[in-house]
Amino acid sequence: MPNEPVVSTHGLTKMFGGVKAVGGVNFSLQQGELRCLIGPNGAGKSTFFKLLTGQIKATGGEIRMFGKFSHTLTSHQIAAKGVGIKNQIPDVMNGLTARENIWLAASRLALGAQANGLVDEIADRLKLGDVLPKLVGTLAHGQRQWVEIAMVLASRPQLILLDEPAAGMSDEETEATAALLREVNADTTIIVVEHDMEFIRAIARRVTVFHQGTILMEDDFDIVMRDQRVRDVYLGRAAGERHV
Amino acid sequence: MITTYIYLIAYAVALLALISLGLSVIFGMMKVINLAHGEFMMLGAYACVYCSSLGLPFWASLIVATLAVGCFGLVVERLLIRHLYGRIVDTLLATWGLSLLLIGVSTAVFGPQARSMPGIPGTVAIGGTTMSVYSFVLIGVTILMMLVTWLIATRTKVGLVVRGTMQRPDIAGALGINTNLVYMGTFGFGAAAAGLAGAMLAPLTGATPLMGAAFVSKAFINVIVAGGLPLIGTSLASAMFGTVDAVISYLASSVAGEVAVLVFAVVLLRMLPQGITGRFRRGF
Amino acid sequence: MIYPVGGSFLRPGAPWWSAIVLAFVLLVLAPRGLDLALQYDLTSIFICGILALSMSFLWGGVGILSFGQTIFFGLGGYGYTILVMNTDASLMSLVLGVLVGGGMAAVLGYFMIYGRINDIYLSVVTLVVTLIFEKMVRATSGPEYVIGSVRLNGQNGIPGIPGLQLPFLTEPLSIEGVFWFAGGALLLTYCGLRLLMATRFGRILVGIRENEQRMELLGYDTRRYRLITFIISGGVAAFAGGLFAVWGSFVGPEMFNLSQASLIVIWVIVGGRTTLIGPIIGAALIQYLTKWLGTVGVGQVSTVMGAILIVFVLLFPRGLVPTLGDLLSRLRLAQVAQRSLKDAK
Numbered sequence: 058m059p060n061e062p063v064v065s066t067h068g069l070t071k072m073f074g075g076v077k078a079v080g081g082v083n084f085s086l087q088q089g090e091l092r093c094l095i096g097p098n099g100a101g102k103s104t105f106f107k108l109l110t111g112q113i114k115a116t117g118g119e120i121r122m123f124g125k126f127s128h129t130l131t132s133h134q135i136a137a138k139g140v141g142i143k144n145q146i147p148d149v150m151n152g153l154t155a156r157e158n159i160w161l162a163a164s165r166l167a168l169g170a171q172a173n174g175l176v177d178e179i180a181d182r183l184k185l186g187d188v189l190p191k192l193v194g195t196l197a198h199g200q201r202q203w204v205e206i207a208m209v210l211a212s213r214p215q216l217i218l219l220d221e222p223a224a225g226m227s228d229e230e231t232e233a234t235a236a237l238l239r240e241v242n243a244d245t246t247i248i249v250v251e252h253d254m255e256f257i258r259a260i261a262r263r264v265t266v267f268h269q270g271t272i273l274m275e276d277d278f279d280i281v282m283r284d285q286r287v288r289d290v291y292l293g294r295a296a297g298e299r300h301v
Numbered sequence: 302m303i304t305t306y307i308y309l310i311a312y313a314v315a316l317l318a319l320i321s322l323g324l325s326v327i328f329g330m331m332k333v334i335n336l337a338h339g340e341f342m343m344l345g346a347y348a349c350v351y352c353s354s355l356g357l358p359f360w361a362s363l364i365v366a367t368l369a370v371g372c373f374g375l376v377v378e379r380l381l382i383r384h385l386y387g388r389i390v391d392t393l394l395a396t397w398g399l400s401l402l403l404i405g406v407s408t409a410v411f412g413p414q415a416r417s418m419p420g421i422p423g424t425v426a427i428g429g430t431t432m433s434v435y436s437f438v439l440i441g442v443t444i445l446m447m448l449v450t451w452l453i454a455t456r457t458k459v460g461l462v463v464r465g466t467m468q469r470p471d472i473a474g475a476l477g478i479n480t481n482l483v484y485m486g487t488f489g490f491g492a493a494a495a496g497l498a499g500a501m502l503a504p505l506t507g508a509t510p511l512m513g514a515a516f517v518s519k520a521f522i523n524v525i526v527a528g529g530l531p532l533i534g535t536s537l538a539s540a541m542f543g544t545v546d547a548v549i550s551y552l553a554s555s556v557a558g559e560v561a562v563l564v565f566a567v568v569l570l571r572m573l574p575q576g577i578t579g580r581f582r583r584g585f
Numbered sequence: 586m587i588y589p590v591g592g593s594f595l596r597p598g599a600p601w602w603s604a605i606v607l608a609f610v611l612l613v614l615a616p617r618g619l620d621l622a623l624q625y626d627l628t629s630i631f632i633c634g635i636l637a638l639s640m641s642f643l644w645g646g647v648g649i650l651s652f653g654q655t656i657f658f659g660l661g662g663y664g665y666t667i668l669v670m671n672t673d674a675s676l677m678s679l680v681l682g683v684l685v686g687g688g689m690a691a692v693l694g695y696f697m698i699y700g701r702i703n704d705i706y707l708s709v710v711t712l713v714v715t716l717i718f719e720k721m722v723r724a725t726s727g728p729e730y731v732i733g734s735v736r737l738n739g740q741n742g743i744p745g746i747p748g749l750q751l752p753f754l755t756e757p758l759s760i761e762g763v764f765w766f767a768g769g770a771l772l773l774t775y776c777g778l779r780l781l782m783a784t785r786f787g788r789i790l791v792g793i794r795e796n797e798q799r800m801e802l803l804g805y806d807t808r809r810y811r812l813i814t815f816i817i818s819g820g821v822a823a824f825a826g827g828l829f830a831v832w833g834s835f836v837g838p839e840m841f842n843l844s845q846a847s848l849i850v851i852w853v854i855v856g857g858r859t860t861l862i863g864p865i866i867g868a869a870l871i872q873y874l875t876k877w878l879g880t881v882g883v884g885q886v887s888t889v890m891g892a893i894l895i896v897f898v899l900l901f902p903r904g905l906v907p908t909l910g911d912l913l914s915r916l917r918l919a920q921v922a923q924r925s926l927k928d929a930k
Contacts, residue, residue: 133801133806136803137804148796149796150792150795153593157788164789165803165804168785
């Protein structure tokens with residue numbers, strides 16, 4: 058008997074006016090997975106992400122997290138269940154230092170010296186020691202992304218949801234982020250929304266392909282890459298553009 | 302009885318729409334409540350009283366007051382508001398400063414006592430209810446003003462530019478529209494509408510330095526509940542609050558009417574935090 | 586450390602504690618050197634300082650700009666007055682007055698904060714609420730408006746409020762006693778809020794001020810934090826209102842009015858909203874200025890206040906204390922740079 062999935066959706070639907078952004082998605086994710094959600098622009102993957110994180114409300118269908126319904130919850134309630142969330146655009150407290158940012162993430166659960174210890178530990182792990190005393194607003198884009206990843210880790214989540222964590226990063230940073238995610242995956246379940254193929258290749262795990270608001274297919278990275286339908290809707294078009 | 306209610310409600314709705322229109326046009330464009338709105342009305346009232354004391358006929362005084370406050374609005378935009386675009390809270394605070402300044406200066410210049418002027422006298426009795434002619438003039442002017450605003454917004458090129466800038470200032474700018482000019486014009490128009498409202502009030506209440514404060518609270522609530530669309534929002538909100546205000550004021554007192562409007566508004570905002578038209582994507 | 590580095594308030598160090606102790610000592614000694622009229626004026630500045638704190642804690646702390654702190658100030662004053670004139674238990678009435686203000690803040694704050702209305706709306710709604718409170722109070726001049734044995738008196742206000750009777754004292758507080766009491770209250774309120782800002786709670790507030798959405802995604806129920814802050818702030822403002830009634834033995838609808846509301850905003854803007862000490866200094870300066878304007882015959886205080894507000898918003902939007910703080914640290918940096926230049930030579 059398979060374990061209870063960490064996240065599952067049933068008939069999840071989101072309408073914007075008359076447009077079906079997500080149309081009846083059935084999705085499930087097992088403990089310990091590192092899953093990538095891919096798809097061309099407008100495939101509905103970001104909307105799906107926002108539904109999972111409670112940032113928008115579904116028009117229909119249901120979501121379960123850790124076995125309990127979560128589609129009625131607000132994002133702070135979902136986060137409080139042990140879900141680490143990072144949106145596409147770096148979303149940090151620009152007026153505070155990196156240390157304060159990570160501390161705020163750590164202190165929801167950890168108190169006092171424990172929180173400070175956690176900040177140092179994570180800054181060490183992500184090699185952020187130098188930027189800790191700096192105002193986040195003054196940091197480069199890639200560094201702000203890392204501060205935010207540090208915040209997600211500092212909240213000690215059981216499940217991490219990331220929307221395009223590698224956007225705007227240099228190749229080196231992208232590689233390092235992929236390596237970090239693989240390492241974190243050892244004890245945490247992760248969902249990544251991404252369209253950077255190099256990044257997904259570097260993670261190379263199970264992939265869910267979105268197309269026009271539904272799931273086109275779901276399989277291991279290599280199999281997905283070889284699939285003709287996926288090439289048609291996504292890679293094919295990208296390849297076609299390259300030839301023009 | 303029914304005629305009394307219809308009359309009172311129509312009058313309250315019109316008055317509310319009249320004092321809110323200028324505020325809502327500025328709010329729709331800049332997302333800022335102009336806290337000096339009441340003082341713009343006060344200036345309109347003084348201008349109207351002054352013209353009337355020079356012997357100008359009522360209608361001419363009304364037009365001069367409207368234009369004068371409109372010009373004043375253009376000056377304010379150039380000297381003050383322009384420097385604060387994008388700083389919404391600061392704009393709010395600066396207009397409050399302007400409000401205090403105008404109250405102080407007008408007290409120094411005109412003195413605290415009310416200056417009155419004749420309006421259009423006379424009453425009519427319909428179905429046993431006595432109604433003043435002036436209240437019908439006020440309702441008529443309000444309808445006219447709304448109509449003119451609507452025509453400018455939807456039937457002219459200027460209106461198209463303004464609506465476009467309201468929706469997406471960045472894109473309007475990229476299309477070569479001088480958004481600064483649009484903002485300035487909108488602010489001037491909003492000020493003129495406030496001036497007209499004040500001028501219409503002058504025969505009713507007289508002009509006093511503090512008259513703005515007596516009316517603005519209703520206008521503020523009305524515009525906030527109306528949401529982003531100046532004309533549709535203001536009409537809907539005025540209809541709603543005007544009715545509540547008229548009925549409660551008639552049954553209890555005018556203070557009770559205002560309290561009822563406030564409580565109603567706060568409860569409504571709990572459910573529709575962006576106002577009635579906050580989720581509308583189009584319209585004016 | 587008075588001025589926050591980064592954004593959060595640090596735990597205050599030895600200089601801060603010594604300054605607080607010094608302030609307490611000065612407060613205790615002060616009445617010996619000051620005549621009664623000056624004590625009386627200073628007491629009103631202390632009360633204004635508490636009122637300014639209530640706003641800067643809310644605005645600087647969690648980013649809510651309430652234009653209607655006068656709602657709670659007035660309710661605190663009227664609450665205290667009505668209770669003390671009915672029961673004679675003055676300390677109890679002062680406490681209950683605070684609860685009245687806090688309760689009103691809870692109701693109003695619930696609707697606005699849980700409705701997630703936009704910040705500008707919140708500012709304007711609070712302003713409207715205070716204007717309507719003023720009108721309501723003004724409409725109570727008839728003899729039918731009586732609570733217990735106290736007539737509300739509409740725009741004439743309620744005079745002749747009995748003095749504050751503290752336990753273990755045989756007589757109500759004198760002018761000197763009220764001076765001590767209000768000064769002590771200001772110091773304690775300041776210390777309390779300042780220390781609160783350095784706790785986990787205070788840092789979370791600063792996080793919410795900086796980016797509410799991110800704090801939600803970290804799992805914090807930001808609406809609850811904002812509401813709690815709003816209630817504390819309302820309670821502090823109501824406390825100031827109660828003290829005001831004790832000080833002047835009079836309350837009137839002016840406590841709710843537009844110019845009182847604007848003064849609070851001006852104190853905080855002038856002093857600087859990102860610090861807690863700034864607004865107290867702002868309140869002292871502005872109150873002193875208004876009094877001086879009165880004595881030199883400039884009746885148009887409102888003109889001057891409007892001009893000050895506009896000038897500060899345009900030129901010194903951060904307020905005096907942060908601007909001066911910056912200037913000082915820049916000077917110090919320049920000195921250090923010069924010294925190291927000399928050393929290099």
